Amino acid sequence: MQSRTPAARSGRPRSTAADTAILxxxxxxxxxxxxxxLTLQDVATRAGVAKTTLYRRWAGKNELVVDAVAELFDELRLPDLGSLAADIEGVVLQFAAILARPEAKSGLMAVxxxxxxxxxxxxxxxxSIVERQKRLVLEGRARAQTRGELPAEPDPEQAARTAxxxxxxxxxxxxxxxxxSAEPADGEWVRSFTRVLLVGLAGAEQDS
Amino acid sequence: MQSRTPAARSGRPRSTAADTAILxxxxxxxxxxxxxxLTLQDVATRAGVAKTTLYRRWAGKNELVVDAVAELFDELRLPDLGSLAADIEGVVLQFAAILARPEAKSGLMAVxxxxxxxxxxxxxxxxSIVERQKRLVLEGRARAQTRGELPAEPDPEQAARTAxxxxxxxxxxxxxxxxxSAEPADGEWVRSFTRVLLVGLAGAEQDS
Amino acid sequence: MQSRTPAARSGRPRSTAADTAILxxxxxxxxxxxxxxLTLQDVATRAGVAKTTLYRRWAGKNELVVDAVAELFDELRLPDLGSLAADIEGVVLQFAAILARPEAKSGLMAVxxxxxxxxxxxxxxxxSIVERQKRLVLEGRARAQTRGELPAEPDPEQAARTAxxxxxxxxxxxxxxxxxSAEPADGEWVRSFTRVLLVGLAGAEQDS
Amino acid sequence: MQSRTPAARSGRPRSTAADTAILxxxxxxxxxxxxxxLTLQDVATRAGVAKTTLYRRWAGKNELVVDAVAELFDELRLPDLGSLAADIEGVVLQFAAILARPEAKSGLMAVxxxxxxxxxxxxxxxxSIVERQKRLVLEGRARAQTRGELPAEPDPEQAARTAxxxxxxxxxxxxxxxxxSAEPADGEWVRSFTRVLLVGLAGAEQDS
DNA sequence: CGCTAATCGAGACGGTACGTCCGGTCTTGCA
DNA sequence: TGCAAGACCGGACGTACCGTCTCGATTAGCG
Known part of the structure; x- marks a missing residue:
């Protein structure tokens, strides 16, 4: 993260266990x-770490929470469920499940x-967060093109805009x-949403 | 707002000008x-008001900012541009214009x-904020149904879900x-988005 | 102390009880x-006062301790024991008694x-401290001159230097x-010291 | 200082130059x-030494400063100026000169x-400090007795008390x-003070 | 038209968290 | 083993803001 030099220079090295515990x-x-x-002192106490150790690694509450929340999105995976619609529904459901967790709710909007x-x-x-998610969109489209569900996109710039x-x-x-709205993004809602999205994209595609 | 009793009891009444100045x-x-x-003391000073006056009317920073931001959305109007697509584009552009203002950006996500x-x-x-916006969706649909662009919705519960x-x-x-994404929601983007939305809604409607 | 204007202007006045409790x-x-x-937070807690109240009245630990210790010297009085030697012995003993108290020992040298x-x-x-003590020297000399134990000092500048x-x-x-030396300044020591001082002053007086 | 074993046991011996540099x-x-x-880290940096080296040799800030200040008083010498009064004046002036240096002023009272x-x-x-000074008093008295300026003291206990x-x-x-008082202890002041002291001592001596 | 009661500006108050700094201890790798 | 480097825990610092309170001074409307 902060030092790309693997040749740790001198002095006592930073505890890697501390990072994990802190997040x-x-x-x-x-x-x-x-x-x-949320208090930085409280976080430090929970992690069994001094407040100074926290400030040595993060500039403040914001940066710390970004990193802590970002790890939640590491588990996002593009499932292979056989069709574009099913894949999208699957990934949207995963995304909704993460957002439903209180640590994400509380922290994400604040940062x-x-x-x-x-x-x-x-x-x-x-x-840390957005690119990790956007990658799934690109992967999903590539897989759908392999399957033949989507045509190859001739204009790369237009492709980026659509993504x-x-x-x-x-x-x-x-x-x-x-x-x-504070309503659950459950299976039913995700199916309705996905259908609108896919139909809209398909229709808008041929119009242009 | 907080006291519905129009029969002001006795003593000196609250200054109505203060509310405006504070917001x-x-x-x-x-x-x-x-x-x-943002500091409540700072807000009070700018409004030429004592901090106590502030706390007499709002419970805290959150409530104050909600009311201050809510007023921004009062100017949202459903334009009559002749077609459903144009109306939606118009209202989305208005919404985007409000969100682009720094006082909305800073405050809305925080609350x-x-x-x-x-x-x-x-x-x-x-x-204060959401219902004021959702009303436009309902109005827009009603107008489109009047125009014949949308069929009448037989099931009211399904209609609410769609809205x-x-x-x-x-x-x-x-x-x-x-x-x-920190990108402007400009005319081009709004047109692309609106097309996807309308096509998707129309298509999804037939399918079900 | 800080505001000689008895016309307290506006706002809530400062608690006078707090000053006493804090010192x-x-x-x-x-x-x-x-x-x-010694910790300012600890002082505040003992006094049943918030830390901010402390900082509103004193610039820091040093100033606070000066005022706290100064009050100890308020009880210094020039006794009237009939002779210059006895008076001096009396006041030196009082001074030594104050200095023997731990709150004076700890604080005075530090500031x-x-x-x-x-x-x-x-x-x-x-x-706060020195002038309060030096006044006793001047009073003692004036009284001794009244008694006729000391001659009137013709040169005021020389008198100040001697004082x-x-x-x-x-x-x-x-x-x-x-x-x-960490030895008690008890009666015996004070008598020896006073004799040396008085003889020395008397002798030095004649010589010059 | 703390390890009296001259037979350095094993491993790398401590740098003697470091002590000098640190003080x-x-x-x-x-x-x-x-x-x-004053910061121990700052002292270490100035001395080109690690903080650990400091703590290996001194228990803390207090002990370090005592040793650093004590060296200042090494240069105190009892001058031989021909008479007791002149000798005393000389040594008092030296003492005053050392106390006038900021490193003594700042450190001495604090410790x-x-x-x-x-x-x-x-x-x-x-x-480290006091005995080094008190020795001069004893030397001075011995020399004055040799010269015949002071009588031999019969009672050793009384002699110690007087010293x-x-x-x-x-x-x-x-x-x-x-x-x-923050006034310079210059020649004039030292002369006045010495005269009072000598006269007082002589007079008090014969009284008892 | 003066009483009465709630409001107003001002600012001190008890708390709490901040971000920084320092004291001492420890863990590295090099000499 | 000593040493330089520097991370570590703990704790005090001085500041800032929050939300409450206590003042004296205004204002309405009711009597």
Whole structure:
């Protein structure tokens, strides 16, 4: 993360166990207390670590929570369920399941809110969280093209725009359903949403 | 807002001008400082008001910001541009324009984040902000049905589910585009999005 | 202390009881913990006061301790025991008794040490502590001149120099005996010291 | 200092140059920063030494500063100026000159203050600093007796008491003049003080 | 038209978290 | 084994903000 030089220079090296413990403690604190009542001192105590160790590795609450929440999205996988619709439904359900967890709910929107005034933080969110998700969109399209469900996209720029649009629609809809409407993004909702999305994309494709 | 008793009991009544000044000051502070650095003392000073006056009317930072941001959405209107597609594009553009303003960006996501752990706050957001937007979806559908662009919906429960889905998709996509992807929801994007949405809804309708 | 204007302007006035409680708590903490382990948070807790209240009234540990210790010297009185020698012995014994108390021992030298690098602090010490003591020297000499034990001093500048010398010798000797040599400045020692001082002053007077 | 075994046991022996460098660095830091802002890390850096090396040789800040300041008093010598009065004036002037140096001012009172709650520290101060000074009093008296300026003291216990008194008066007066009154102990002041002291001692002697 | 009661500006108050700094201890690898 | 480097735990620092409180000074409307 912070030092790409594998040749650790001198002095006592940083404890790698501490990183793991700190991020886990951060998620536990998010579950119990939520973002606004989360204290760095409390995280440090839960992790069995001094507050200074925290500040040595992260610039502040925001950066720490981004990394802690980002790990939640590591388990996202593109399932191979035989058809594009089923694959999408599967991945959207996984995404919804993660968002339903309180550590994600509490932390994610808060750091997004902070990122509106902090470009470095937004970049960190993009790298740690967003890109990890967007990759699934690209993989899913490639697999669908292999299967012959989608035609090859001749214009790469147009392809990127479409991928961005899909991503904003999918992520945005699930987030809004979960956090703002506070309704569960369950199987039924995901099926309805996926059908609208796929039909819309197919139709919009041939129109243009 | 808080006292429905029009029969003001006795003593000096509350200054109505103060409310206006406070909400305006809150928005100004949001623009300059953002959510996390906004101080109630600072808002009070900008509004030329004592801090106590603030606490006499709002329970805290969250409630104050909800009301301040809610006023931004008062100007949302469903335009009559002749077709369903044009109407939707128009209203989505308006919504995107509001979200692009820094006072909305800074404040909205923050209170949504807080609302994940505060049911009263979520209810306040729903009443003050969300319902105000969802009404446009219903109005738009009614007008389209009048025009004959959409068939009358026989099942009212199914109609409500569809309206909720539309609302989550529209609001979620615009918010995600604006705040997470940090790209402008401009005319081109809105046209692409609207086409996908309308085609998808139409197609999904027939299938079911 | 800080505002001589009796016309308290506006806002809630400062609690006068707090000052008393804080200074007493400071002395108690000095007794138990000594200067270097004394914590402002601990003082605040003992006084039943918030830490912020402390910082609102004193700039830091040094200033607080100066005021707390200064009150100890309020009880110094010039006794009227009939002769210059007896009066001096009496006041030196009082001074030694105060210095023997742990709250004075711990605090006094520490703030003097700090004052070597902080002119404002030195001035505060001079006003609050030193001048209060030096006044006794002047009173004692005036009384002795009234009694006819000492001749009237014709040169006022020379008189001031002598008073300063007396003060440095008396205070310095008692402090050094108590804190550095760590021996009690008891009656015997005080008698020996006083005799040397008075004989020396009388003799030096004639010589010049 | 702490390891008296001259037969260095095994492994790398301790660098003797380091001690010198550390004590010099401590004095330099005292001059620049004063006691309270002096940092062991800063001393180590100035001395080109690791912090661990420091802690291997001294128990803490207090002990280090005592040793650093003690070296300043090594240069005190009893001059032979022909008469008791001149000798005393000379040694008092030397003492005053050392106390006027900022590294002494800053450090000395601070460790004395600490010593009020730390017996081991007081003992260290007595051995390293006080005894070194008190020896001069004894030497001076012996020389004066050789010269015939002072009678031989028959009672050794009384002699010790008198020496202690002299020492407390001299050291105390100079310290108080320099640190508390913050006035220079210059030639004129020293002459006045010495005259009072000698006359007093002579007079008190014959009285008893 | 003066009483009465709630409001207002001001600012001190008890708390709590912040981010920084330092004291001492420990764990590395090199000499 | 000593040593430089530096990470580690613990704890105090001084600051800032929150939400409450206590002042004296205004204001309405009711009597």
């Amino acid at each position: 886990a403690a951060t998620r536990a604190a998010l579950v119990e207390l939520g973002w606004s009542k 997004v809110a902070e990122s509106t005034r902090d470009d470095a933080l937004r970049e960190r969110i993009r790298c 961005d649009l899909i991503f904003d629609v999918v992520a945005g809809a699930v987030v809004h359903r979960t956090l703002v | 305006a000051a809150t928005r100004a502070a949001l623009v300059e400082l953002g959510w996390s650095k 949504v984040a807080e609302s994940t752990r505060d049911d009263a706050l979520r209810e306040r957001i729903r009443c 909720d889905l539309i609302f989550d998709v529209v609001a979620g996509a615009v918010v995600h585009r604006t705040l997470v | 007493a708590a400071t002395r108690a903490a000095l007794v138990e913990l000594g200067w270097s382990k 003097v040490a700090e004052s070597t690098r902080d002119d404002a602090l030195r001035e505060r010490i001079r006003c 300063d010398l007396i003060f440095d010798v008396v205070a310095g000797a008692v402090v050094h005996r108590t804190l550095v | 010099a660095a401590t004095r330099a830091a005292l001059v620049e920063l004063g006691w309270s802002k 004395v203050a600490e010593s009020t709650r730390d017996d081991a520290l007081r003992e260290r101060i007595r051995c 202690d008194l002299i020492f407390d008066v001299v050291a105390g007066a100079v310290v108080h003049r320099t640190l508390v």
